[in-house]
Amino acid sequence: GAVVSQHPSWVICKSGTSVKIECRSLDFQATTMFWYRQFPKQSLMLMATSNEGSKATYEQGVEKDKFLINHASLTLSTLTVTSAHPEDSSFYICSATLAGGYNEQFFGPGTRLTVL
């Protein structure tokens, strides 16, 4: 099946710094990628939807200047958490799909972010 990777798998950073998380589709071209956030013992919450070559669409309540998403190629999307604070500590998960939302989403294994 289709494989999606994320890098890094975990990261610890100091408050005020920025962290970039990569999401790659390894064996297919992903026109659409999704970014989710998961708090302990809670649901995955959709943060934003990104289509290759265009600006991401953010869900209500998600700060676009805080969570910068770039989807510059058909195999790579990045999420940058800017000026991270302890409340940004969470599990970030991406998924990728072939063409819009009518095809199955393939998920990455997630990135654990801890902000000190």
Place this chain on the structure above:
Amino acid sequence: GDSVTQMEGPVTLSEEAFLTINCTYTATGYPSLFWYVQYPGEGLQLLLKATKADDKGSNKGFEATYRKETTSFHLEKGSVQVSDSAVYFCALSLEGGYNKLIFGAGTRLAVHP
């Protein structure tokens, strides 16, 4: 708002036991329903789905029936194996296909020999 509620885990079973993981939903329209499974260190994988009332999704011995009258989509398996140990997520989509997935909190299943 639209939401998915799953039974809290962990669920601990002996091998060959019967499994039920409850899932109920609240939705304003007619959602598609999904079960995803996440094995340790891996991404979520689609396990099964149902797109309309009374549909039954099935895969790898797991099955779930879309019950509109009870707004439920419970996951069942007749005989679990140690290899079924994972976290199971129930989800819905209101916009067709796999768009805008809304997930439950996940239920961890541990199967012992």
